[in-house]
Amino acid sequence: MNSYNINKGIGRTVEFKGLKAQYLFIFAGGLLGILVFVMIMYMAGAHTYLCLFLGISTSSILIWQTFSLNRRYGEHGLMKLGAKKNHPKYIISRRSASRFLKINSKKVAV
Numbered sequence: 762m763n764s765y766n767i768n769k770g771i772g773r774t775v776e777f778k779g780l781k782a783q784y785l786f787i788f789a790g791g792l793l794g795i796l797v798f799v800m801i802m803y804m805a806g807a808h809t810y811l812c813l814f815l816g817i818s819t820s821s822i823l824i825w826q827t828f829s830l831n832r833r834y835g836e837h838g839l840m841k842l843g844a845k846k847n848h849p850k851y852i853i854s855r856r857s858a859s860r861f862l863k864i865n866s867k868k869v870a871v
Contacts (some may be wrong), residue, residue, distance in 0.1 A: 784831040791823040
């Protein structure tokens with residue numbers, strides 16, 4: 762009888778070289794954007810060494826920032842950070858406490 766390996770990665774997040782989830786997509790999209798930017802600069806007539814310098818420096822900054830964000834916030838950290846920014850710091854209620862405790866005496870007939 763044949764034996765097959767079971768895929769143990771079901772339900773896990775995507776990971777590549779330590780980058781997890783959304784950081785992997787930020788990394789790939791950023792490198793693709795930098796590549797397109799350098800190609801447009803080169804076709805526009807910019808100096809070759811300028812294109813190389815900007816491409817290498819911006820891609821190294823992107824790599825450094827992506828890995829530092831991954832290390833600092835973890836897998837779901839950017840979503841938590843975005844949710845925290847949209848969460849109010851405090852809730853103001855201008856009604857008196859007795860108004861909350863009163864039961865509405867009007868009954869609706871069905």
